[in-house]
Amino acid sequence: MTTVGTANAPPGSVDTGRLDVGETRDGSTFGLPVAVINGAESGKTLYVQAASDGDELNGIGVVQRIVPRLSPAELSGTVIAVGIVNYHGFQVAEHRNPIDDTKINRTYPGAANGTSSERIAAATYEIAEDADVVLDLHQGSTSRMLDEVRVRCGRRHRLYDDCLELAKTFGCGHVFDQKGPDGQLARVAPDDGIVAVDPELGGAVGWDERSIQNGVDGVFNVLRGYGFLDGDVDTEPQTRAKNFDQYGTPVGGLVRFEHELGDRVSAGETLFEVTDVFGTLKSRIAADNDGVFWRARRLPQVATGEYVCSVGTNVDTY
Ligand SMILES: [Zn+2]
Secondary structure, three states: OEEEOOEEEOOOEEEEEEEEEEEOOOOOEEEEEEEEEEOOEEEEEEEEEEOOOOOOOHHHHHHHHHHHHOOHHHOEEEEEEEOOOOHHHHHOOOOOEOOOOEOHHHOOOOOOOOOHHHHHHHHHHHHHOOOOEEEEEEOOOOOEEOOEEEEOOOOOOOOHHHHHHHHHHHOOOEEEEOOOOOOOHHHHHHHHOOEEEEEEOOOOOOOOHHHHHHHHHHHHHHHHHOOOOOOOOOOOOOEEEOEEEEEEOOOOEEEEEOOOOOOEEOOOOEEEEEEOOOOOEEEEEEOOOOEEEEEEOOOOEEOOOOEEEEEEEOOEEO
């Protein structure tokens, strides 16, 4: 029997329920939606979570599509999914947890008697730390971003190669390989011996079907690659960046990009132009380094100093 919150699944069955994490402002209890798919055969445990940033809905789209497709009869091991981590942020479509104005993915492994975000992190980390493999589904918030997988444990970590391999198995095509900030699930979990990555499924307002499908394919690649399901995975070389150059604008106006997401850019090449309302060119910004056009703001209007785009640098293939 695998029990997570109110979900109880004996071998060969599926159950869904709620993982209790406290009370809302009106005093009613609230819990995170959890699904347990317990395979007929024993094996490893995969933990998948989505929407730890409350405006990142593509991961929920992935969970929604994988859970109905997982047959316990065909599964070896257990898949546990928490569909919405940032409960309060999700209710109001905000990135951070509005109860304590905190990004939950900076609070792992959490604290059971801590702040709102720390309690949610602790409740979900309790599941994660019993798993073998963790996928923390994110996206580039509401900015436009390519689909990629982040390896956050850092190059000197004993599980670095394993996390890199997990990112390749997931197989979005792009990998960002840089030690993450303190409190990230994908940075913390490897310290407890769990192979973990943070797939970043594009960037959208609402749902992006193409990124969701890439996420579904990625989860099934992991299920096959790690022996949960029969079948092989054809892993493909991934384009990896180890750093970002972030570009802001020196002037106010309207941005026009010269590149599509995923384009290779060379140092000195124009990334974007800023024009005034009547079309007069005010500034043209060039890339400082070679790299891959990775992320871009959604709205064209910018003020002096405002973020415009990111280029992944130190790029190789592995
Ligand atoms: Zn996120």
